[in-house]
Amino acid sequence: MLELDGLTRRFGETLAVDDVGFEVPRGAMTGFVGGNGAGKTTTMRMIMGVLQPSAGTVTWKGREVTVADRRTFGYMPEERGLYPKQPILDQLVYLGRLQGRSPEGARRSATELLDRFGLGDRTADKLESLSLGNQQRVQVVAAVIGGPELLVLDEPFSGLDPVAVDSMVDLLREYTSQGVPVLFSSHQLDLVERLCDHLVVLAGGRVVANGTVDDLRRRGRVLHRLVAGTDAGWVRSLPGVHVVDVDGPTALLDLDRPEVTDLVLREAMARGSVRELAEVVPTLSEIYREVTS
Numbered sequence: 001m002l003e004l005d006g007l008t009r010r011f012g013e014t015l016a017v018d019d020v021g022f023e024v025p026r027g028a029m030t031g032f033v034g035g036n037g038a039g040k041t042t043t044m045r046m047i048m049g050v051l052q053p054s055a056g057t058v059t060w061k062g063r064e065v066t067v068a069d070r071r072t073f074g075y076m077p078e079e080r081g082l083y084p085k086q087p088i089l090d091q092l093v094y095l096g097r098l099q100g101r102s103p104e105g106a107r108r109s110a111t112e113l114l115d116r117f118g119l120g121d122r123t124a125d126k127l128e129s130l131s132l133g134n135q136q137r138v139q140v141v142a143a144v145i146g147g148p149e150l151l152v153l154d155e156p157f158s159g160l161d162p163v164a165v166d167s168m169v170d171l172l173r174e175y176t177s178q179g180v181p182v183l184f185s186s187h188q189l190d191l192v193e194r195l196c197d198h199l200v201v202l203a204g205g206r207v208v209a210n211g212t213v214d215d216l217r218r219r220g221r222v223l224h225r226l227v228a229g230t231d232a233g234w235v236r237s238l239p240g241v242h243v244v245d246v247d248g249p250t251a252l253l254d255l256d257r258p259e260v261t262d263l264v265l266r267e268a269m270a271r272g273s274v275r276e277l278a279e280v281v282p283t284l285s286e287i288y289r290e291v292t293s
């Protein structure tokens with residue numbers, strides 16, 4: 001498990017990362033979200049040792065992370081790390097060797113991974129000759145080529161088409177199923193909602209939410225949708241009911257207490273039929289807006 005504690009980074013007057021603490025558990029996918037400039041990249045750079053923290057610690061497997069530990073981490077930096085003018089396979093083999101793989105092992109893994117991403121016939125091409133999405137796929141291969149114990153990926157899904165997203169998701173799930181903790185940043189909340197076991201939301205350099213997606217949903221405001229047989233305007237007069245919206249027979253309600261659901265149901269039945277009375281659980285986008293506003 002990776003743990004950050006009190007991690008802080010200043011750039012002159014700018015407090016880019018402010019007392020950030022969270023865990024990236026084993027075998028789980030942790031989504032790292034936040035608006036532009038929230039501090040995600042700076043945090044990831046401190047995890048990887050590319051930037052020194054102004055304060056705080058990064059702990060790996062219960063002790064302060066070392067240079068040797070970081071060699072076992074797979075990293076996909078925001079600025080991407082590969083050389084545009086070098087052949088793809090050569091670079092990947094080189095990186096694999098830097099991370100302790102044998103030349104044959106690195107070549108075999110790189111070829112298999114490139115095949116998987118549909119790039120098996122491009123191995124001798126220069127990186128710059130690939131489309132941006134395909135370059136991105138190669139960058140991910142570079143992050144995993146050493147057989148990482150932890151993956152830190154800065155916006156790995158940006159610019160990928162849906163097929164490439166699915167290949168990447170499958171690949172990352174293979175790592176989490178082997179126990180590898182994965183931390184990735186993204187602005188694509190639908191994807192984060194689909195993928196993540198665990199979520200950390202950053203705003204203005206601080207952690208404003210941290211937990212499983214289900215936890216955060218439960219903490220959000222759960223509304224109820226009533227679809228009555230006829231106009232539902234009468235709900236306005238019920239005690240304990242705050243009407244968010246009424247449109248003909250459909251009403252969106254904020255109830256004071258769970259028991260108020262029974263009252264709404266009884267009243268609706270007494271006035272005719274009830275087509276639906278259901279909880280409306282907030283989406284991740286709604287929770288995100290709430291915690292970052």
Ligand SMILES: Nc1ncnc2c1ncn2[C@@H]1O[C@H](COP(=O)(O)OP(=O)(O)OP(=O)(O)O)[C@@H](O)[C@H]1O
Pocket residue numbers: 011014015016034035036037038039040041042043
């Ligand atoms: N090298 C640097 N020198 C000065 N300020 C920096 C530096 N790197 C980052 N910052 C500032 O730190 C803050 C956090 O930036 P960071 O890149 O970590 O955010 P981010 O959440 O990754 O944003 P984005 O989603 O736009 O990539 C910003 O105000 C940024 O301008």
